[in-house]
Amino acid sequence: MGNRLEGRVAVVTGAGRGIGRCHALNLASEGAKIVVNDLGGGPGGQTDDATAQPADEVVQEIKDTGGDAVAVYDSVASMEGGERIIQTALDSFGRLDILINNAGILRDRMIYNTTEEEWDVVVAVHLKGHFACLKPAAQVFRQQRGGRIVNTSSESALGNMGQGNYAAAKEGITGLTRVVARDLGRYGVTCNSIRPRAGTRLTLDPELLEQQKRAMQSRAGGRLGGGDSDVAMTGMAAGMFKPENVSPFVTWLCTDEAANVNGRSFLVGGNLIGLYTEPTVEAALYNPQEDWTVDYISAIAPQSYLGSIKNIAPAQDPKA
Numbered sequence: 001m002g003n004r005l006e007g008r009v010a011v012v013t014g015a016g017r018g019i020g021r022c023h024a025l026n027l028a029s030e031g032a033k034i035v036v037n038d039l040g041g042g043p044g045g046q047t048d049d050a051t052a053q054p055a056d057e058v059v060q061e062i063k064d065t066g067g068d069a070v071a072v073y074d075s076v077a078s079m080e081g082g083e084r085i086i087q088t089a090l091d092s093f094g095r096l097d098i099l100i101n102n103a104g105i106l107r108d109r110m111i112y113n114t115t116e117e118e119w120d121v122v123v124a125v126h127l128k129g130h131f132a133c134l135k136p137a138a139q140v141f142r143q144q145r146g147g148r149i150v151n152t153s154s155e156s157a158l159g160n161m162g163q164g165n166y167a168a169a170k171e172g173i174t175g176l177t178r179v180v181a182r183d184l185g186r187y188g189v190t191c192n193s194i195r196p197r198a199g200t201r202l203t204l205d206p207e208l209l210e211q212q213k214r215a216m217q218s219r220a221g222g223r224l225g226g227g228d229s230d231v232a233m234t235g236m237a238a239g240m241f242k243p244e245n246v247s248p249f250v251t252w253l254c255t256d257e258a259a260n261v262n263g264r265s266f267l268v269g270g271n272l273i274g275l276y277t278e279p280t281v282e283a284a285l286y287n288p289q290e291d292w293t294v295d296y297i298s299a300i301a302p303q304s305y306l307g308s309i310k311n312i313a314p315a316q317d318p319k320a
């Protein structure tokens with residue numbers, strides 16, 4: 001037990017299981033009081049059998065070790081839910097210092113088979129779910145001139161096959177993080193995001209692991225972007241990534257020691273904490289005439305970087 005977060009209050013969404021549970025326990029071990037949010041649904045966002053049990057158990061675990069915690073079972077996917085979750089911190093503990101946006105689900109499908117419902121539900125839980133809690137928390141943080149926000153993105157957003165809805169939401173979270181860092185940095189608030197690696201019910205699903213294996217085998221050549229997620233999935237299957245190992249860095253980001261870390265994205269898993277570069281223009285063409293034409297681009301493309309570009313996913317010749 002440490003005391004780096006003594007007197008602080010943290011909301012952790014999706015804290016009933018997996019990585020969120022570990023965040024809640026780790027933050028509590030540094031003295032923070034915790035609002036454990038979890039709707040207790042299925043891995044795909046199913047709510048038929050939703051139960052208070054996961055959140056209640058984590059609250060009990062925290063109390064058993066001498067900490068203080070309260071459960072709230074709202075979904076992060078609506079503004080009312082987000083407001084109630086943040087209000088629970090204020091009503092129960094009188095303040096809010098830390099927001100960890102972590103709740104998440106998966107509905108993987110190739111883009112040509114993805115239904116509108118599968119798209120909407122994933123974007124709602126992840127991207128809108130971040131906004132729904134961020135907005136009321138930001139109002140508190142701005143008033144009190146301080147606070148910590150950690151958002152949850154994913155390596156899958158770098159280009160994992162069959163995860164269009166999830167990638168759209170998770171990369172949206174990375175952009176949102178940069179903006180919130182600027183909106184709130186002036187008030188002494190930091191906002192960063194992580195791309196975690198952890199063996200949980202989302203990643204240890206046998207069907208998902210099999211899908212990933214097939215995608216890796218079917219790839220024609222090297223690719224950029226999501227390449228590291230192959231490493232992640234292989235390690236996941238081998239039990240290399242403990243969810244407990246993600247949380248200490250998240251807790252550190254919430255301490256005073258991390259006051260100057262803002263707007264950045266980190267890979268956190270196993271024995272690695274990595275800092276992502278920010279996207280930048282990798283190569284450029286300039287047109288002395290100002291106005292581009294297709295003819296002009298066709299003429300210069302073969303001699304330029306366009307003629308030897310490194311692809312994210314090489315397009316195969318269907319006739320070959």
Ligand SMILES: NC(=O)c1ccc[n+]([C@@H]2O[C@H](COP(=O)([O-])OP(=O)(O)OC[C@H]3O[C@@H](n4cnc5c(N)ncnc54)[C@H](O)[C@@H]3O)[C@@H](O)[C@H]2O)c1
Nearest residue numbers: 014017018019039040041075076102103104154197198200
């Ligand atoms: N496990 C990994 O390797 C990995 C990799 C990249 C990103 N992530 C992200 O990390 C986060 C945690 O995932 P996990 O692997 O621990 O999964 P998990 O399924 O073990 O835990 C997610 C928790 O979120 C809760 N939840 C789902 N929808 C909710 C909603 N609308 N409102 C409130 N709670 C809700 C679930 O009930 C569950 O307890 C997710 O955002 C996930 O996308 C995980």
